[in-house]
Amino acid sequence: AQSVSQHNHHVILSEAASLELGCNYSYGGTVNLFWYVQYPGQHLQLLLKYFSGDPLVKGIKGFEAEFIKSKFSFNLRKPSVQWSDTAEYFCAGSNAGKSTFGDGTTLTVKP
Amino acid sequence: EAEVAQSPRYKITEKSQAVAFWCDPISGHATLYWYRQILGQGPELLVQFQDESVVDDSQLPKDRFSAERLKGVDSTLKIQPAELGDSAMYLCASSLVPPHNEQFFGPGTRLTVL
Numbered sequence: 001a002q003s004v005s006q007h008n009h010h011v012i013l014s015e016a017a018s019l020e021l022g023c024n025y026s027y028g029g030t031v032n033l034f035w036y037v038q039y040p041g042q043h044l045q046l047l048l049k050y051f052s053g054d055p056l057v058k059g060i061k062g063f064e065a066e067f068i069k070s071k072f073s074f075n076l077r078k079p080s081v082q083w084s085d086t087a088e089y090f091c092a093g094s095n096a097g098k099s100t101f102g103d104g105t106t107l108t109v110k111p
Numbered sequence: 112e113a114e115v116a117q118s119p120r121y122k123i124t125e126k127s128q129a130v131a132f133w134c135d136p137i138s139g140h141a142t143l144y145w146y147r148q149i150l151g152q153g154p155e156l157l158v159q160f161q162d163e164s165v166v167d168d169s170q171l172p173k174d175r176f177s178a179e180r181l182k183g184v185d186s187t188l189k190i191q192p193a194e195l196g197d198s199a200m201y202l203c204a205s206s207l208v209p210p211h212n213e214q215f216f217g218p219g220t221r222l223t224v225l
Contacts, residue, residue: 004153034213043114044154044202044216090153094212098167099144101153 002027004093006102013081014110021076021105023065023091032094033074035065036101039087047089050074061085083111113137115217117203123223129191132220136185136205142212145178145188146202148219154202160186161208193224 007022025031035047048059055067065076074091086109091102116135124130136143141162146154157176159167162183171178175194180186190197200221204214 032212036216043218044204046213046215049213092153097142097212098159099156099212099214101146101155103151103153 002031002093002095002098002100004091004100004102006089006091006105008105009103010106010108012108012110015083016080017109019076019078019081019085019107021089021091021107023074023076023102024072025074025091025093026072027093027095029095033065033067034092034094035059035063035074035076036090036092037087038090044090047076081107081109083109085109113215115203115205115215117201117217117220119220120218121221121223123225124193125225126195127192129189130193130222131190132188132201132203132222134186134188134203134217136203137215139207140205140215141183141208142206143180143186144202144204144206144214145186146204148200148202150199157188190222193222195224198222198224 003026005024033050036044037047038044048057050057050067058064063078088104088106090104118133143160145157148154157171158178160180163180178188200219202219203217206212206214
């Protein structure tokens with residue numbers, strides 16, 4: 001069965017620190033991968049996505065993620081976080097039109 | 112900017128009562144999803160529509176949940192009867208036809224069953 005796992009449930013960082021959130025997937029065949037973000041009081045929204053091609057994808061607000069097929073990973077990174085990045089982050093995978101979400105990572109950035 | 116609309120935003124009901132949630136997707140989006148999100152977990156797909164047809168309802172508890180999208184536009188999710196364990200956030204999302212299915216989410220309906 002397809003699955004997505006996120007290892008960190010809660011991450012606390014100071015402003016300007018670097019961020020890496022882990023995401024591993026288990027899929028047979030082709031997989032599309034996504035990172036979604038939910039800021040406090042707002043809807044879930046797309047940060048970035050990977051379908052094919054360059055495994056390093058860039059999203060909004062300075063986020064990027066790298067697809068490493070050999071490690072079944074799609075980790076999210078940002079070199080310098082801001083207080084406004086405080087949010088919940090969800091990794092998701094999609095295959096044959098069916099999506100599976102991880103349980104999310106809550107990021108708290110201290111000013 | 113086009114958005115997915117959901118109503119109501121909050122619903123409090125007693126167990127054994129019936130509840131219904133409504134979703135209006137972004138215009139032109141053929142695919143519509145209903146998710147349930149329990150606090151501390153990620154969204155869990157309940158049902159997926161392609162136009163008016165159900166393409167995946169494998170995780171929908173069909174003894175009490177039903178969903179329809181009669182004209183292939185807006186959709187209703189119903190629970191009858193509601194149980195305490197149904198308390199959760201119910202999210203609706205829409206997308207263009209898969210596989211490039213970036214999903215656009217609505218604000219959700221927070222259901223509390225007493």
